[in-house]
Amino acid sequence: MKMTFNIKTDSILFKHTIYIIAVLALITKPINTNAQTNLSLKEAVETGIKNNLGIQASELESKMHNQLTRSAFEVPKTELSGTFGQINSNAKDKNLGVSQSFNPFQYGAKKKWLNENNVAGQLKVKATQQDITFNIRQAWNTMLFYTKQNQLLNQQNLLMEKFVRSASLKFQTGESNSLEKTIAIAKQQELQQLIKQNEAKLWVEKSKIKTLINRDTDFSPADTVFAPMVTLAVADSSRLKQNSNLQLAAQQIQIAEAAKKVEKSAFFPDITAGYAIQSITGTQEINGQSVDYDNALRFQTFSVGIAIPIFAGSTIAKTKAAQSNIEMQQKNAAYVESQLRSQFQQQFEELKTYQSLVDYYQGTALPNAKKISTNATKAYQNGDISYVEYVQSIETALTIRLNYSNAILNYNQTAITIQYLIHQ
Template sequence: MRGTAFDLPKTELNGTFGQINTRAQDKNLSVSQTISPFQIGARRKVLMENVKAGELRLSQTRQEVTYSIRQSWNTMLYYMELNKVLEEQNKLMQQFVRSAELKFQTGETGSLENTTAKAKQQELQQQIKRNNALIEAEKLRLKALLQLDGDVIVSGTEQYTASVFATLQDSTALRQNSTLLLAEQQVNVAKAERRAEGSLLMPDLTAGYFIQSLTGNQDFNGVSTYYDNTLRFQGFSVGISVPLFWGASSARVKAAKTNIEVQQANAAYTRTQLVSSFEQEKKQLETFRSMLEYYTGTALPNANTISGNATKAYQNGDISYVEYVQGLETALAIRINYIDAINNYNQAVINLQYLLNL
């Protein structure tokens, strides 16, 4: 659209024929062009500011797509990691089922322990199926986002770990956020539109050329000469158009001024919202980082100890199946909470990357 800045009105061609000057038949041909010199620069400024706004919209879309891809990828790995833990738990439950069946067949225990073991294992299998469905959903989402022809295949060596991210101390880097840049650019667009509306109050210029016939005798330097109706007499015209009735244009200028104030308020609001979101996400990140340190340093080793000791104790007959199941579920809950902590931490990182346009 930048090429439309120099947009002149249509060139006017006129022809007049008949008894123009005398009873003789004459003709007059003219061409004229109107130009609005003050509007050309103002229109070009509006177009250039809109070009910048369009580029920022492209950057904003790219930022949002990147955010969606990161979110979907993290969610997919999260459910895959959950299934790894559930599969390990399922193996323990399979051993529990075999042991419970053997005890039931030998009459050592009643049917309650056997039924409980099978119910717990079936519950795990349903959770795994549910997570597999969610994994496939995220793969389809990634396929659409990346516009892939084939399926999304995750490497078997892919590990679900906390993302490496250095927390920034202040929000100055938010200046690179496309949403904020676009909101600020809309102020520039509004100012350019205000100038464009104001240029409508400036005069327009018109220039023209004409050629005509004057049939009859013409005296020039005391000599009388007869001219037929051939086009031979020519000249030019100039004109200026001024807005005498400027009420409507003045109202549009006032509306454009109001729009500047609206866009400035919107930019300030966007900046405030982004700063607030940045501070919240930064605090969330520190909280989840502390939780990860707790789980890796204390909780996970305890979970492994609980699971291992409970299995040995149950196999040796030192504890009942109720205590065994409680031990396994406690260890499982710790491991799942650890994976949730990684997920929450990574989500905070993804949100900060989006806010900082990284």
């Protein structure tokens, strides 16, 4: 009996010990670092500009162009030469020389060309940042749109749940047939499918944002208010000059002009300067006296020469091609500006149209939707209207609210496009 008592006591103690260890393990378990965090649009844009891989690539390209500006004064390789043997007589002599060629007319032109490419690299960074900001804003606005759509659909689903319960109760009490109950269930299931579709679309937009800002963990929007944005009051197309893509197109003209000067610098001669020292073994007359010299290096010479481009056909062709490139870049810059101006005017006209539509919904349609929904619910509960009229009424109210959120989506997307065009 004593042995049995000890085993039982030990077993109880063991179980209590295990229980305490399990509780301590749950208490001391590290917090999940992958928990969702709140993120605002401003933070998303700032994170995107900092972490986006496309921007980082353009920054590295800009860094490369900046580093290349130091390569303008590129001097050709220095030539070292040696001659050995019977240079001046039967005696064995040697001649050592060094020469250097360069084109002083080319360095300034090449420096200018590299500097213009460096400016273009910086503008490309700005243009990439502008594109990423635009894409983040568009995806963020669409994300809020689907969030709002789901809110409206879930509110409608609550109404349909009450309708299903009411229809089921009427069917059980014999006040209605099974058709009313079937329609109620079908309408609710249809709503639930729409909610699932919206949730999938919402996930897609959040995934876009995570890719744009180079983020692995999930997030929740800090502010889910979906309302029309504050935009410009007047169409000021002069602000298009701030658009980075237009500035980059204009910079391509500067690069092309600088490249032409580099090609033209090839028409100027190359200059060569040299120095040599040699031995002349034998007897030489110096100041009227005969002097015997061994084969030691002692006699020095200096040389200067120029290389003239006599056969300049290739350089002429390259210069003409460079001029054609200038004209092409000028046409392209004019085309980009024309496109931006046209797009700006179109977007501004669309903005006014969507503004009018938003005003209509805020002033007339939404108040009517609220009245329709409230009155239809009361009337159906009191038995004043049929289930068909009730379903039609609340669906009409829902359609108005959904169309209003669609109007906000279109208004905001247009406003974001205008912000992109004027680099705001």
